[in-house]
Amino acid sequence: MARIRSVPTWSFEHAAHDAGHATVAGIDEAGRGPIAGPVVAACVVLPDGIDVGGVADSKSLTGRQRADALDHLERSGASIGIGTATAAEIDRHNILQATHLAMRRALDACPERPDFVLIDGLAVPLFPIPHRALIGGDALCVSIAAASIVAKVTRDRYMEELDHAWPGYGLAQHKGYPTRSHLAALQQLGPMPEHRRSFGPVRTVLEPSREPRARASTPGLTGEAMATEFLTKLNYIILARRYRAQHGEIDIIALDRDVYVFVEVKTAFMRGEDPPAARVSPAQQSRLQEAALEFLSVHGDVDAPCRFDVIEVVLDRGHPDIRHHQGAFP
Numbered sequence: 001m002a003r004i005r006s007v008p009t010w011s012f013e014h015a016a017h018d019a020g021h022a023t024v025a026g027i028d029e030a031g032r033g034p035i036a037g038p039v040v041a042a043c044v045v046l047p048d049g050i051d052v053g054g055v056a057d058s059k060s061l062t063g064r065q066r067a068d069a070l071d072h073l074e075r076s077g078a079s080i081g082i083g084t085a086t087a088a089e090i091d092r093h094n095i096l097q098a099t100h101l102a103m104r105r106a107l108d109a110c111p112e113r114p115d116f117v118l119i120d121g122l123a124v125p126l127f128p129i130p131h132r133a134l135i136g137g138d139a140l141c142v143s144i145a146a147a148s149i150v151a152k153v154t155r156d157r158y159m160e161e162l163d164h165a166w167p168g169y170g171l172a173q174h175k176g177y178p179t180r181s182h183l184a185a186l187q188q189l190g191p192m193p194e195h196r197r198s199f200g201p202v203r204t205v206l207e208p209s210r211e212p213r214a215r216a217s218t219p220g221l222t223g224e225a226m227a228t229e230f231l232t233k234l235n236y237i238i239l240a241r242r243y244r245a246q247h248g249e250i251d252i253i254a255l256d257r258d259v260y261v262f263v264e265v266k267t268a269f270m271r272g273e274d275p276p277a278a279r280v281s282p283a284q285q286s287r288l289q290e291a292a293l294e295f296l297s298v299h300g301d302v303d304a305p306c307r308f309d310v311i312e313v314v315l316d317r318g319h320p321d322i323r324h325h326q327g328a329f330p
Contacts, residue, residue, distance in 0.1 A: 008055065008145040012134065013046075016116045021130075025079075025114035026143025027106060029099050030151040032298070034176030035199045036169070036192070037159050038084040039095065041102035042150035043110040043117070045079040046143055055145050059138070063156065070153045073146055081110030082154055091198040095298050100124050120144045136303075166192045178255070180237055200240025200253065223267025223313035224251050230311065230322050236261065245294040248287035252311075253295060260306035262292045264328075267313045280310060285329050 016024045023045060031039040046052070054069045061069065073080065083105025085098035093101065103124060107117065116130050120137035137144040156175055163172035169185045169192065176182070176194075178201055186195070186205055195202045228238055237255040252263035266279050280288070288308060296302045310328040314321040 008052075008138070008140055008142045010142050012118050012132065012137075012141045013143055016118070016132070019116075021114075021116035023112060023114040023116070024143065025107070025110060025112075025117045026119075026137075026141060026145070026147040027103050027117050027131075028120040028138055028144050028147040028151055029102060030148070030155045031176070032095055032099060034196075035178050035182070035186075035201050036087065036171065036176035036195045037155070037162065038086050038194075039090060039099050039102050040151045040155040040158070041083045041099070041106040042147040042154065043081040043083070043103075043106040043114070044073070044143055044147040044150055045110065045112045045114055046073075046146060047077045047079075050076045050078065052142050052146070055142060055149065059148075061149070066149050066153050066156075069146075069149045073150065078146065079110055079112035080150055081106045081108070082150070083107070083109055087194045087196045090196050094198070095196075100127075104128065118144055120148065162194060166194070178237060178239060180235075183237060200243060201238070204238075204241065219267045219269070219315055220265070222315065223311075224265045226313050226320055226322060227263065227265045227311040228252055230324065231261075231263070240295075243291070243295060245291035248284075248291045250288060250291050250295070258305065260292075260296065260304055261309055262288060262295075262306065263309045263311055264288060265311050265313060267315065269315050280329060 013024045025043050025045045027041060027043045029039055029041040031037060054065070054072055083102040085102040089101065090098040103119070104127070107128065114129065117127070118137060118141050119131050119133050121133060121135060123133040124131065134140055134144065138148040139145070159175040160172045163169070168189055170181050174182050183201055186201060191197070191202050191205060197203060197206060224241065228241060231252065231254050232238060238252065239255060240253040241251070243250045243253050250262050251265040254261045254263065264280055285308070292306060292308070293302070296304060296306065307327045308329050310325045312323045312325070
């Protein structure tokens with residue numbers, strides 16, 4: 001069944017005005033998930049009486065509809081500020097901190113300074129003016145929906161220009177997201193300056209000496225290398241290996257079509273009798289779930305479908321046995 005999206009309204013702006021705030025803006029970003037290019041934020045103050053019929057959650061609009069909506073906002077006198085954080089700043093600070101930096105820059109660039117801001121997502125620490133955070137705000141709040149459109153169109157246009165400077169990667173098509181064609185080009189051409197070195201797929205290309213297949217010194221590394229090759233042959237897109245989060249490490253993170261897959265690899269010299277889920281203790285399952293949530297949050301995809309798999313690798317000499325258990329635990 002198709003998901004029914006909310007229609008953004010003025011209710012949050014009205015509540016802010018009722019609380020005594022004179023100028024209310026919406027802030028949203030685009031570009032947390034890609035492995036190339038900047039993260040772009042927009043701050044938008046909508047004028048009184050503007051027709052917002054074409055302003056909706058940017059994810060529900062086509063590229064042409066978003067461009068038309070931006071043109072309408074500009075013609076209608078919306079006050080718009082754009083802020084960016086470069087790939088280098090993302091690598092230096094991490095994507096969350098870089099996103100907050102872009103949001104502060106967007107606020108500073110807005111010609112009409114708001115005294116209250118509605119922000120998509122979670123609260124921003126040390127933000128210079130009062131604000132309210134709304135998870136899924138681009139589908140709920142008109143000002144955030146407008147900011148989402150501005151940020152998305154601005155970033156898309158930048159990536160299309162970048163495609164001319166760095167042909168071969170297909171940046172105009174995928175806008176820097178880790179599609180299969182982008183990852184193949186990355187392997188063939190290597191990273192360009194606007195690839196994010198701290199993101200798994202780029203880091204893997206830059207550090208071949210860390211590839212466990214070539215330098216495996218333990219059975220665990222050997223098993224992880226075999227599991228990675230196994231998934232690649234099944235057309236999974238490998239996003240990260242040995243991903244370290246605050247709460248634990250995930251052996252493999254991959255995409256199975258549009259589903260994020262978090263894989264625990266179990267390597268042994270003989271097959272155990274316990275089912276795969278039983279070999280991942282409840283405490284370990286909890287740590288993996290928290291690490292996965294951190295990964296999804298960093299990449300701006302907390303609502304994305306995901307699952308937890310276990311891959312068993314038995315290192316029988318000359319005949320390794322690999323078994324893949326999808327959805328091994330919730």
